[in-house]
Amino acid sequence: MISWDEISVPRELPEVIDEITYQRVVMNSGSTWDYFPGHFDPAYAESQGHPAIFVNTMHLAGFADRIATDWAGPSSRVVRRKMRLTGSIYAGDTMVGRGRVVAKHCDTTVDPPRRLLDLQIEVVNQRGELCCPVELTLQLPG
Protein backbone atom coordinates (compact mmCIF):
# COMPACT_ATOMS: atom_id res chain seq x y z
CA MET A 1 0.00 0.00 0.00
CA ILE A 2 1.33 3.43 -0.97
CA SER A 3 1.59 5.90 1.91
CA TRP A 4 0.20 9.33 1.03
CA ASP A 5 2.39 10.94 3.70
CA GLU A 6 5.59 9.46 2.32
CA ILE A 7 5.12 9.74 -1.41
CA SER A 8 7.05 12.44 -3.27
CA VAL A 9 6.00 13.82 -6.64
CA PRO A 10 6.56 13.47 -9.51
CA ARG A 11 6.80 9.69 -9.45
CA GLU A 12 6.69 7.16 -12.26
CA LEU A 13 4.43 4.11 -12.05
CA PRO A 14 5.47 0.71 -13.45
CA GLU A 15 4.54 0.24 -17.11
CA VAL A 16 1.59 -2.10 -17.65
CA ILE A 17 1.29 -4.15 -20.85
CA ASP A 18 -1.92 -5.87 -21.90
CA GLU A 19 -2.49 -7.86 -25.09
CA ILE A 20 -5.99 -7.38 -26.43
CA THR A 21 -7.11 -10.58 -28.10
CA TYR A 22 -10.42 -11.09 -29.90
CA GLN A 23 -11.64 -12.85 -26.76
CA ARG A 24 -10.97 -9.75 -24.67
CA VAL A 25 -12.88 -7.51 -27.09
CA VAL A 26 -15.83 -9.90 -27.06
CA MET A 27 -15.70 -10.03 -23.24
CA ASN A 28 -15.86 -6.22 -23.37
CA SER A 29 -19.33 -6.27 -24.97
CA GLY A 30 -20.40 -9.10 -22.68
CA SER A 31 -19.41 -7.32 -19.48
CA THR A 32 -20.48 -3.77 -20.33
CA TRP A 33 -23.64 -4.74 -22.28
CA ASP A 34 -22.40 -2.33 -24.96
CA TYR A 35 -23.37 -4.12 -28.18
CA PHE A 36 -22.45 -1.34 -30.57
CA PRO A 37 -21.49 -3.56 -33.55
CA GLY A 38 -18.03 -2.00 -33.92
CA HIS A 39 -17.18 -3.84 -30.69
CA PHE A 40 -18.07 -7.35 -31.90
CA ASP A 41 -18.71 -7.48 -35.66
CA PRO A 42 -15.59 -7.35 -37.88
CA ALA A 43 -17.68 -6.69 -41.02
CA TYR A 44 -19.34 -3.67 -39.38
CA ALA A 45 -16.01 -2.36 -38.06
CA GLU A 46 -14.46 -2.64 -41.52
CA SER A 47 -17.45 -0.91 -43.13
CA GLN A 48 -16.71 2.08 -40.85
CA GLY A 49 -13.05 2.20 -41.89
CA HIS A 50 -11.63 0.28 -38.91
CA PRO A 51 -9.14 -2.57 -39.37
CA ALA A 52 -10.82 -4.76 -36.71
CA ILE A 53 -13.27 -4.66 -33.80
CA PHE A 54 -12.21 -2.35 -30.98
CA VAL A 55 -12.70 -1.96 -27.21
CA ASN A 56 -15.05 0.66 -25.81
CA THR A 57 -14.50 3.61 -23.47
CA MET A 58 -15.32 1.54 -20.40
CA HIS A 59 -12.53 -0.92 -21.20
CA LEU A 60 -9.96 1.87 -21.48
CA ALA A 61 -11.29 3.41 -18.26
CA GLY A 62 -11.00 0.05 -16.51
CA PHE A 63 -7.40 -0.31 -17.74
CA ALA A 64 -6.49 3.15 -16.40
CA ASP A 65 -8.19 2.41 -13.07
CA ARG A 66 -6.34 -0.92 -12.83
CA ILE A 67 -2.98 0.79 -13.40
CA ALA A 68 -3.76 3.31 -10.63
CA THR A 69 -5.17 1.00 -7.95
CA ASP A 70 -2.75 -1.89 -8.61
CA TRP A 71 0.00 0.56 -7.80
CA ALA A 72 -1.64 2.40 -4.88
CA GLY A 73 -3.30 -0.64 -3.30
CA PRO A 74 -6.88 -1.91 -2.91
CA SER A 75 -7.81 0.58 -0.19
CA SER A 76 -7.34 3.42 -2.67
CA ARG A 77 -10.26 4.59 -4.79
CA VAL A 78 -10.67 6.39 -8.11
CA VAL A 79 -12.66 9.58 -7.43
CA ARG A 80 -12.20 11.28 -10.80
CA ARG A 81 -11.08 10.24 -14.26
CA LYS A 82 -10.91 12.38 -17.40
CA MET A 83 -9.96 10.77 -20.67
CA ARG A 84 -9.80 11.57 -24.37
CA LEU A 85 -10.23 8.90 -27.04
CA THR A 86 -7.64 9.87 -29.61
CA GLY A 87 -7.21 6.44 -31.19
CA SER A 88 -8.81 3.03 -30.99
CA ILE A 89 -7.43 -0.18 -29.45
CA TYR A 90 -8.22 -3.02 -31.87
CA ALA A 91 -8.31 -6.78 -31.45
CA GLY A 92 -4.71 -7.89 -31.90
CA ASP A 93 -3.25 -4.69 -30.45
CA THR A 94 -1.15 -4.40 -27.33
CA MET A 95 -2.11 -1.69 -24.83
CA VAL A 96 0.72 -0.10 -22.93
CA GLY A 97 -0.11 2.05 -19.93
CA ARG A 98 2.42 4.55 -18.56
CA GLY A 99 1.42 6.47 -15.48
CA ARG A 100 2.95 9.02 -13.17
CA VAL A 101 1.93 10.91 -10.10
CA VAL A 102 1.93 14.62 -10.83
CA ALA A 103 0.40 16.17 -7.70
CA LYS A 104 -0.51 15.42 -4.11
CA HIS A 105 -3.09 17.41 -2.24
CA CYS A 106 -5.52 17.30 0.65
CA ASP A 107 -9.15 18.27 0.12
CA THR A 108 -10.17 20.00 3.34
CA THR A 109 -13.59 21.10 2.06
CA VAL A 110 -14.98 17.78 3.30
CA ASP A 111 -14.86 16.17 6.73
CA PRO A 112 -12.77 14.10 7.16
CA PRO A 113 -10.34 15.67 4.66
CA ARG A 114 -9.57 13.56 1.57
CA ARG A 115 -5.95 12.65 0.79
CA LEU A 116 -5.62 12.77 -2.97
CA LEU A 117 -3.07 12.00 -5.68
CA ASP A 118 -3.35 13.25 -9.25
CA LEU A 119 -2.04 10.87 -11.90
CA GLN A 120 -1.46 11.20 -15.62
CA ILE A 121 -1.69 7.97 -17.58
CA GLU A 122 -1.00 7.53 -21.26
CA VAL A 123 -2.41 4.49 -23.04
CA VAL A 124 -0.49 3.82 -26.25
CA ASN A 125 -0.61 0.92 -28.72
CA GLN A 126 2.27 -1.34 -29.85
CA ARG A 127 3.32 1.31 -32.39
CA GLY A 128 3.61 3.93 -29.67
CA GLU A 129 0.57 5.85 -30.92
CA LEU A 130 -1.24 7.70 -28.14
CA CYS A 131 -4.77 6.29 -28.00
CA CYS A 132 -6.01 7.61 -24.69
CA PRO A 133 -4.53 10.29 -22.43
CA VAL A 134 -6.02 10.08 -18.92
CA GLU A 135 -6.05 12.36 -15.88
CA LEU A 136 -7.04 10.41 -12.78
CA THR A 137 -7.43 11.34 -9.12
CA LEU A 138 -7.02 8.68 -6.44
CA GLN A 139 -8.20 8.96 -2.85
CA LEU A 140 -5.95 7.21 -0.37
CA PRO A 141 -7.09 5.95 3.04
CA GLY A 142 -6.53 7.94 6.22
Next chain:
Amino acid sequence: MSTPISYQLAFGTYEDALRMVGVPSEPRTAGTVVSAARIQMFAATVQDGNPSYWDPDFARQTWGGLVAPPGLLMGWLTPLPWEPSGRPPVSAIAIRVPLPGTTFINAANEAEFPLPIVEGDRLTVVEEVVSVSPEKQTKLGVGHFIETMDTFTRQDGAVVATNRNTLFRFTPAGSS
Protein backbone atom coordinates in the same frame (compact mmCIF):
# COMPACT_ATOMS: atom_id res chain seq x y z
CA MET B 1 -24.17 -8.40 -44.13
CA SER B 2 -23.04 -6.70 -40.95
CA THR B 3 -25.02 -6.31 -37.76
CA PRO B 4 -27.28 -3.23 -37.61
CA ILE B 5 -27.16 -0.91 -34.60
CA SER B 6 -29.72 -2.37 -32.17
CA TYR B 7 -30.27 0.80 -30.15
CA GLN B 8 -32.81 3.52 -30.87
CA LEU B 9 -30.77 5.84 -33.11
CA ALA B 10 -32.78 9.00 -33.78
CA PHE B 11 -32.45 10.81 -37.12
CA GLY B 12 -33.10 14.50 -37.77
CA THR B 13 -31.51 17.85 -38.48
CA TYR B 14 -29.08 19.93 -36.41
CA GLU B 15 -32.04 22.18 -35.49
CA ASP B 16 -33.92 19.13 -34.16
CA ALA B 17 -30.86 18.22 -32.11
CA LEU B 18 -30.56 21.69 -30.57
CA ARG B 19 -34.11 21.42 -29.20
CA MET B 20 -32.90 18.65 -26.85
CA VAL B 21 -30.17 20.79 -25.27
CA GLY B 22 -30.67 21.63 -21.59
CA VAL B 23 -33.72 19.44 -20.99
CA PRO B 24 -33.07 16.79 -18.31
CA SER B 25 -34.34 13.33 -19.24
CA GLU B 26 -36.87 11.34 -17.28
CA PRO B 27 -34.94 9.24 -14.75
CA ARG B 28 -34.02 5.74 -15.93
CA THR B 29 -33.52 3.05 -13.28
CA ALA B 30 -31.40 -0.03 -13.90
CA GLY B 31 -33.43 -3.22 -14.36
CA THR B 32 -31.16 -5.10 -11.99
CA VAL B 33 -29.03 -4.20 -8.97
CA VAL B 34 -25.23 -4.02 -8.99
CA SER B 35 -24.17 -7.67 -8.86
CA ALA B 36 -21.01 -9.63 -8.08
CA ALA B 37 -21.39 -11.46 -11.40
CA ARG B 38 -21.21 -8.27 -13.47
CA ILE B 39 -18.48 -6.77 -11.25
CA GLN B 40 -16.30 -9.84 -11.81
CA MET B 41 -17.11 -10.20 -15.51
CA PHE B 42 -15.84 -6.64 -16.02
CA ALA B 43 -12.81 -7.13 -13.75
CA ALA B 44 -11.95 -10.25 -15.80
CA THR B 45 -12.33 -8.26 -19.03
CA VAL B 46 -9.71 -5.74 -17.94
CA GLN B 47 -7.80 -8.40 -15.92
CA ASP B 48 -7.99 -6.42 -12.68
CA GLY B 49 -7.33 -8.57 -9.61
CA ASN B 50 -8.21 -5.83 -7.09
CA PRO B 51 -9.68 -7.67 -4.03
CA SER B 52 -12.33 -4.93 -3.84
CA TYR B 53 -13.92 -6.78 -6.80
CA TRP B 54 -13.10 -10.37 -5.85
CA ASP B 55 -12.73 -10.83 -2.07
CA PRO B 56 -16.10 -10.46 -0.30
CA ASP B 57 -14.54 -10.21 3.18
CA PHE B 58 -11.99 -7.56 2.21
CA ALA B 59 -14.59 -5.63 0.25
CA ARG B 60 -17.18 -5.73 3.06
CA GLN B 61 -14.68 -4.46 5.62
CA THR B 62 -13.27 -1.78 3.34
CA TRP B 63 -16.25 -0.56 1.31
CA GLY B 64 -19.39 -2.25 2.66
CA GLY B 65 -19.54 -4.80 -0.16
CA LEU B 66 -17.96 -5.82 -3.46
CA VAL B 67 -17.26 -2.60 -5.35
CA ALA B 68 -18.56 -1.69 -8.79
CA PRO B 69 -15.44 -0.99 -10.90
CA PRO B 70 -15.51 2.76 -11.67
CA GLY B 71 -14.81 1.99 -15.31
CA LEU B 72 -18.10 0.11 -15.62
CA LEU B 73 -20.22 3.11 -14.58
CA MET B 74 -22.04 3.61 -17.91
CA GLY B 75 -22.64 -0.13 -18.18
CA TRP B 76 -25.12 -0.25 -15.29
CA LEU B 77 -27.61 1.82 -17.31
CA THR B 78 -26.81 0.30 -20.69
CA PRO B 79 -29.80 -1.85 -21.69
CA LEU B 80 -29.42 -5.36 -23.05
CA PRO B 81 -29.66 -5.38 -26.86
CA TRP B 82 -32.98 -7.27 -26.81
CA GLU B 83 -35.95 -6.86 -24.51
CA PRO B 84 -39.20 -8.88 -24.27
CA SER B 85 -41.24 -6.03 -25.78
CA GLY B 86 -39.33 -6.56 -29.02
CA ARG B 87 -38.82 -2.78 -29.33
CA PRO B 88 -35.33 -1.32 -29.70
CA PRO B 89 -33.99 -0.72 -26.16
CA VAL B 90 -33.80 2.88 -24.92
CA SER B 91 -30.13 3.68 -24.59
CA ALA B 92 -28.02 6.64 -23.52
CA ILE B 93 -29.44 10.08 -24.39
CA ALA B 94 -26.52 10.89 -26.71
CA ILE B 95 -27.67 8.40 -29.33
CA ARG B 96 -31.30 9.54 -29.00
CA VAL B 97 -30.33 13.02 -30.25
CA PRO B 98 -31.79 13.41 -33.76
CA LEU B 99 -28.99 14.03 -36.29
CA PRO B 100 -28.10 12.84 -39.80
CA GLY B 101 -25.06 10.70 -38.85
CA THR B 102 -25.36 6.96 -39.42
CA THR B 103 -22.94 5.88 -36.70
CA PHE B 104 -21.03 7.20 -33.68
CA ILE B 105 -17.80 6.88 -31.72
CA ASN B 106 -16.88 8.19 -28.32
CA ALA B 107 -14.50 11.15 -28.10
CA ALA B 108 -14.04 12.06 -24.42
CA ASN B 109 -15.31 11.23 -20.95
CA GLU B 110 -14.98 12.70 -17.47
CA ALA B 111 -16.43 10.87 -14.48
CA GLU B 112 -16.47 11.69 -10.78
CA PHE B 113 -17.29 9.27 -8.00
CA PRO B 114 -18.33 11.01 -4.75
CA LEU B 115 -19.22 7.66 -3.13
CA PRO B 116 -18.30 4.03 -3.83
CA ILE B 117 -20.99 2.01 -5.63
CA VAL B 118 -21.36 -1.45 -4.07
CA GLU B 119 -23.07 -4.77 -4.68
CA GLY B 120 -26.82 -4.47 -4.15
CA ASP B 121 -27.09 -0.79 -5.11
CA ARG B 122 -29.80 0.04 -7.64
CA LEU B 123 -28.75 2.97 -9.80
CA THR B 124 -30.89 5.62 -11.47
CA VAL B 125 -29.58 8.06 -14.07
CA VAL B 126 -30.80 11.48 -15.17
CA GLU B 127 -29.23 12.54 -18.46
CA GLU B 128 -28.97 15.93 -20.11
CA VAL B 129 -27.60 17.11 -23.44
CA VAL B 130 -25.20 19.96 -22.62
CA SER B 131 -24.30 20.96 -26.16
CA VAL B 132 -24.35 19.86 -29.80
CA SER B 133 -21.58 21.29 -31.98
CA PRO B 134 -22.09 22.69 -35.46
CA GLU B 135 -21.14 20.29 -38.25
CA LYS B 136 -17.45 19.33 -38.13
CA GLN B 137 -15.24 17.54 -40.64
CA THR B 138 -12.87 15.01 -39.06
CA LYS B 139 -10.70 12.23 -40.47
CA LEU B 140 -13.57 9.82 -39.73
CA GLY B 141 -16.23 11.79 -41.54
CA VAL B 142 -18.68 14.66 -41.16
CA GLY B 143 -20.79 14.97 -38.02
CA HIS B 144 -21.57 16.64 -34.72
CA PHE B 145 -20.05 16.39 -31.25
CA ILE B 146 -22.68 15.76 -28.56
CA GLU B 147 -21.76 16.59 -24.96
CA THR B 148 -23.94 15.02 -22.29
CA MET B 149 -24.01 15.04 -18.49
CA ASP B 150 -25.34 12.08 -16.51
CA THR B 151 -26.05 12.10 -12.77
CA PHE B 152 -26.21 8.70 -11.08
CA THR B 153 -28.05 8.22 -7.78
CA ARG B 154 -28.54 5.08 -5.72
CA GLN B 155 -31.67 3.81 -3.95
CA ASP B 156 -31.38 6.27 -1.03
CA GLY B 157 -31.11 9.26 -3.40
CA ALA B 158 -27.40 9.92 -2.77
CA VAL B 159 -25.42 11.01 -5.84
CA VAL B 160 -22.76 8.35 -6.39
CA ALA B 161 -21.34 9.50 -9.72
CA THR B 162 -21.47 12.09 -12.47
CA ASN B 163 -20.45 11.40 -16.04
CA ARG B 164 -19.69 14.03 -18.68
CA ASN B 165 -19.28 12.49 -22.11
CA THR B 166 -18.56 13.70 -25.64
CA LEU B 167 -19.71 11.48 -28.50
CA PHE B 168 -19.09 12.07 -32.22
CA ARG B 169 -22.18 11.27 -34.31
CA PHE B 170 -21.12 11.07 -37.94
CA THR B 171 -21.43 9.59 -41.40
CA PRO B 172 -18.20 7.82 -42.39
CA ALA B 173 -16.08 9.43 -45.09
CA GLY B 174 -16.61 7.70 -48.43
CA SER B 175 -20.09 6.35 -47.68
CA SER B 176 -23.10 7.76 -49.48
